[in-house]
Amino acid sequence: MLAANSREHVDCVSRVVRNAERLPQAPVPSLIFDSWRRSMEQHHLDPGSLQGPRILTEPLLKECRERAELFMRIASEQVSQLHHRVRHADYCVMLTDAQGQTIDHRVDAAIRSDCRKAGLYLGTCWSEAEEGTCGVATVLTSQAAVTVHKRDHFRAAFINLTCSAAPIFDPQGNLLGVMDASALQSPDDRRSQHLVRQMVAQSAQAIENAFFMHSAARHWVLQAHSTPGYVDSQPDLLLAWDQEGRLQALNSKARQALRRRFGQVPVHIGEVFDLDALRAVTDQSVQQLQWLGETGVLHVRVNTPRRQPARALPHAQVDPRVEEHLRLAVRVKDRNLPVLVQGETGAGKEVFARQLHARSARRDGPFVAVNCAAIPENLIESELFGYVAGAFTGASSKGMTGLLQQAHGGTLFLDEIGDMPLALQTRLLRVMAEGEVAPLGAAKTQAVDIQVICASHRDLAALVNDGRFREDLYFRLGCARVTLPPLRERTDKLGLINRLLEQEARSCAITVGIGQAALEALLGYAWPGNVRQLRHVLAYACAVCEGGTIQLTDLPVEVRGERVEVEVEHSASPERQVLLDALVRHRWKPLPAAQALGISRATLYRRVKQLGIDMPGKHP
Ligand SMILES: Nc1ncnc2c1ncn2[C@@H]1O[C@H](COP(=O)(O)OP(=O)(O)OP(=O)(O)O)[C@@H](O)[C@H]1O
Known part of the structure; x- marks a missing residue:
């Protein structure tokens, strides 16, 4: 039975949402009203519910905290400083992740138990879809600092709470989490919360700036404020750019300022400030700088990279996204769940799968890689499941152990899983569910203990829609989906170039370096063939360069940025595309590509030449 004040609240929310068009003015700010409406019409929540928020189980909370480890640190x-400032007014402080899950909090012992009852506790989930309008959820949807005051809350369970919260963004503009200060009691006038909201927003910005400085240590960083005395202690704007001047990181105020001034976020620092004027700014003192083409003056300091650029640390630097994917995938894999790796062809899916195996608990077991696209369809079944002697005409007299059995105790890597025939998908699903394999012609099944990593450069969801991939298998395999970034988007390009060059040079038994112009061309090229193409280009350059330094002229013309003279009819020909697709899918191996196309190897070579296809490793 609802108490009178709860019933009154439920009536008010229902009346306002249902009669919005007829009311001269909503009794709550429009942000809150929009959220009430979504809570009721989109999320179908009951404003009369008195239940507290959902609380994560212990293992899930642990996982969320581990995932956000750097952010929390x-x-x-x-979080402590903010709590120290508001605790005497009986506020507690919570930090949530980008899903609204409370991963850290501070509360005084005197109100801990009451806060816990009200849901202000570690592990509580504050998404709008589950709890309706509340402080954290409103920040998640509006991405701005807000106060959700008492009866602004959607559910009657929360109408005594007052929450002021603010978003925290990473240097790429993605939401990292929400800072929140909540009280169990507060004055009825919502203006009483103005100061607390300001404090929460300030703390959120301080966290954002600290996260920014941590992430941008390898770049040039400009810190700015309209008042010189605040440039170092509380910079408003933070911008970071790399050796080539490309903007790599912005705090949210800088992002907003650039959008306001230039209509969008520029790509290069030279679009924001005059480069000569910028070069004159040092890290020795705070100086004045003007926006490009504008009169407004900023007080700025420019810091040179605090960490050495990648050139000096080719081995240590790995793209943070790839490293993070790897860290999470190891955890998933060690719980015996499959991992699905997606990414463009040549992006390094197999390399990733091998690294994953090497870091997992099964590192001492076998790693068996199967390219589903490279095995002819009529052989996949026997290759995977094996067969007993005399199972079919032409079978070896000794029988054959299937790849699944070979992977027993280790990892099975199924590359190009999208190419697996439907009938085999069904059998694979059964193996994964039952942990048993039946070789062809065998009367008994064999137990297998395998972990599966799959990879595909195709859009598996689209294959499912087309009925070419089993939906249940897609969901089973894709417990954890990792999408590797294409090479053009990786931040460790320089490190990769150095590493691959070192390997290629070692295999040719030479010592080789890269000239500045060649390096710039390698860094600036879009790499449609990803790391595989980079490796081929470096192998070629190692082979042709003279004097121990790769020059621009040692690179293929397309990488140099020169126009490639391919006859239009060639480049646009559908046959050329079909040939290219087959070659790429079969890793440029002529025989399997020819087999897949149903032509002879000689015909394939002839058409490759006629259509002007440049096979890797066959540069003139
Ligand atoms: N991180 C890396 N370090 C060194 N070499 C790499 C890395 N990633 C990929 N490569 C190289 O790039 C090539 C392609 O890698 P890989 O086969 O793993 O890509 P893929 O995305 O699985 O390709 P496909 O889409 O054809 O299956 C290989 O020669 C591999 O050695």
């Missing part, structure tokens, strides 16, 4: 000091 950087934020921790500010």
Whole structure:
């Protein structure tokens, strides 16, 4: 039975949402009203519910905290400081991740138990879809600092709470989490919360800036404020750019300022400031700088990279996204769940799968790689499941152990899983569910203990829609989906170039370096064939360069940025595309590509030449 004030609240929410068009003015700010409406019409929540928020189980909370480990570490000091400033007014402080799950909190012992009852506790989930309008959820949807005051809350369970919260963004503009200060009691006038909201927003910005400085240590960083005295202690704007001047990171105020001034976020620092004027700014003192083409003056300091650029650390630097994917995938794999790796062809899916195996608990077991696209369809079944002697005409007299059995105790890597025939998908699903394999012609099944990593450069969801891939298998395999970034988007390009060059040079038994112009061309090229193409280009350059340095002229013309003279009819020909697709899918191996196309190897070579296809490793 609802108490009178709860019933009154439920009536008010229902009346306002249902009669919005007829009311001269909503009794709550429009942000809150929009959220009430979504809570009721989109999320179908009951405003009369008195239940507290959902609480994560212990293992799930642990996982969320581990995932946000760096964010929490950087934020921790500010969470404590904010709590110190508001605790005497009986506020507790919570930090949530980008899903609204509370991963850190501070509360005084005197109100801990009441806060816990009200849901202000570690592990509580505050998404709009589950809890309706509340402080954290409103920040998640509006991405701005807000106060959700008492009866602004959607559910009657929360109408005594007052929450002021603010978003925290990473240097790429993605939401990292939400900082929140909540009280169990507060004055009825919502204006009483103005100061607390300001404090929460300030703390959120301090965390954002600290996270920014941590992430941008390898770049040039400009810190700016309209008042010189605040440039170092509380910079408003933070911008970071790399050796080539490309903007790599912005704090949210800088992102907003650039959008306001230039209509969008520019790509290069030279679009934001005059480069000569910028070069004159040092890290020795705060100086004045003007926006490009504008009169407004900023007080700025420019810091040179605090960490050495990748050139000096080719081995240590790995793209943070790839490293993070790897870290999470190891955890998933060690729980015996499959991992699905997606990414463009040549992006390094197999390399990733091998690294994953090497870091997992099964590192001492076998790693068996199967390219489903490279095995002819009529052989896949026997290759995977094996067969007993005399199972079919032409079978070896000794029988054959299937790849699944070979992977027993280790990892089975199914590359190009999208090419697996439907009938085999069904059998694979059964193996994964039952942990048993039946070789062809065998009367008994064999137990197998395998972990599966799959990879595909195709859009598996689209294959499912087309009925070419089993939906249940897609969901089973894709417990954890990792999408590797294409080479053009990787931030460790320089490190990769150095590493691959070292390997190629070693295999040719030479010592080789790269000239500046060649390096710039390698860094600036879009790499449609990803790391595989980079490796081929470097192998070629190692082979042709003279004097121990790769020059621009040692690179293929398309990488140099020169126009490739391919006859239009060639480049646009559908046959050329079909040939290219087959070659790429079969890793440029002529025989399997020819077999897949149903032509002879000689015909394939002839058409490749006629259509002007440049086979890797066959540069003139
Ligand atoms: N991180 C890396 N370090 C060194 N070499 C790499 C890396 N990633 C990929 N490569 C190289 O790039 C090539 C392609 O890698 P890989 O086969 O793993 O890509 P893929 O995305 O699985 O390709 P496909 O889409 O054809 O299956 C290989 O020669 C591999 O050695």
